[in-house]
Amino acid sequence: MTPHNHAQPGDYAEAVLLPGDPLRAKWIAETFLTDAKPVNSVRNCLGFTGTYKGKRVSVQATGMGQPSLSIYVHELINSYGVKTLIRVGTCGGLNARVKVRDVILAQAASTDSAIVKDRFGPYNFAPIADFGLLRAAAEKAEAAGLKIHAGNMLSSDIFYHREPGLEGYGLLPDHGVIGVEMEAAALYTLAARFGVKALAICTMTDCLITGEEISADARQTSLTDMVTLALEVAIEA
Numbered sequence: 686m687t688p689h690n691h692a693q694p695g696d697y698a699e700a701v702l703l704p705g706d707p708l709r710a711k712w713i714a715e716t717f718l719t720d721a722k723p724v725n726s727v728r729n730c731l732g733f734t735g736t737y738k739g740k741r742v743s744v745q746a747t748g749m750g751q752p753s754l755s756i757y758v759h760e761l762i763n764s765y766g767v768k769t770l771i772r773v774g775t776c777g778g779l780n781a782r783v784k785v786r787d788v789i790l791a792q793a794a795s796t797d798s799a800i801v802k803d804r805f806g807p808y809n810f811a812p813i814a815d816f817g818l819l820r821a822a823a824e825k826a827e828a829a830g831l832k833i834h835a836g837n838m839l840s841s842d843i844f845y846h847r848e849p850g851l852e853g854y855g856l857l858p859d860h861g862v863i864g865v866e867m868e869a870a871a872l873y874t875l876a877a878r879f880g881v882k883a884l885a886i887c888t889m890t891d892c893l894i895t896g897e898e899i900s901a902d903a904r905q906t907s908l909t910d911m912v913t914l915a916l917e918v919a920i921e922a
């Protein structure tokens with residue numbers, strides 16, 4: 686069907702979860718979905734469709750970074766008719782309020798990426814989450830007693846900055862940017878361009894202030910909270 690996806694038309698549900706990691710996509714399909722079937726394995730960027738609480742839902746890995754996510758998201762929207770895209774990612778923490786294992790809803794996504802900046806000429810476009818998805822996620826998290834933070838995420842093209850810790854992020858932490866990952870701004874920009882809904886939910890796995898990192902076991906548990914929240918939002922979108 687596309688250079689990056691051999692799924693057939695109709696293979697994807699209208700709502701798709703988007704982890705960066707293909708093995709996280711497999712884990713989500715095997716752990717949370719009923720009757721999950723593989724729909725894509727081109728480049729090992731795995732995709733699956735199954736059901737959650739009786740509703741059809743898919744999961745598709747995007748790889749790391751905004752160019753990679755943009756390819757998968759562009760094709761999911763334009764070749765497979767996907768209408769709701771929810772990223773389920775990991776992120777670094779830029780604010781002392783956010784503790785490892787906390788879940789962040791990316792209300793907006795700042796970026797250093799040319800993939801967003803170069804599109805709008807003299808304007809600074811503000812990539813934002815779909816308000817309905819954001820509100821649903823906040824309400825469901827609260828009802829479940831899950832601690833969340835909603836705020837401005839940084840989607841950076843750079844994982845390893847030259848400067849250590851927070852120094853690589855300039856004035857952003859002082860302006861309320863609470864976490865750093867590598868995809869949400871491109872996801873929000875594509876969703877805006879094609880008139881579909883998107884939200885990025887991330888678990889904070891490494892704090893750039895304290896250096897604290899999440900263990901493999903704890904990571905699994907925390908990702909369960911995030912994935913369950915994303916699935917609950919996806920089936921009602």
Ligand SMILES: O=P(O)(O)O[C@H]1O[C@H](CO)[C@@H](O)[C@H]1O
Pocket residue numbers: 704705706748749750773774775776844865866867868
């Ligand atoms: O865990 P994922 O979803 O891949 O997200 C984060 O992890 C990767 C970097 O380690 C980047 O893709 C970043 O956005």
Ligand SMILES: O=c1cc[nH]c(=O)[nH]1
Pocket residue numbers: 775776777778844865866867890891
């Ligand atoms: O992109 C990412 C993801 C996790 N931690 C970081 O510092 N950056």
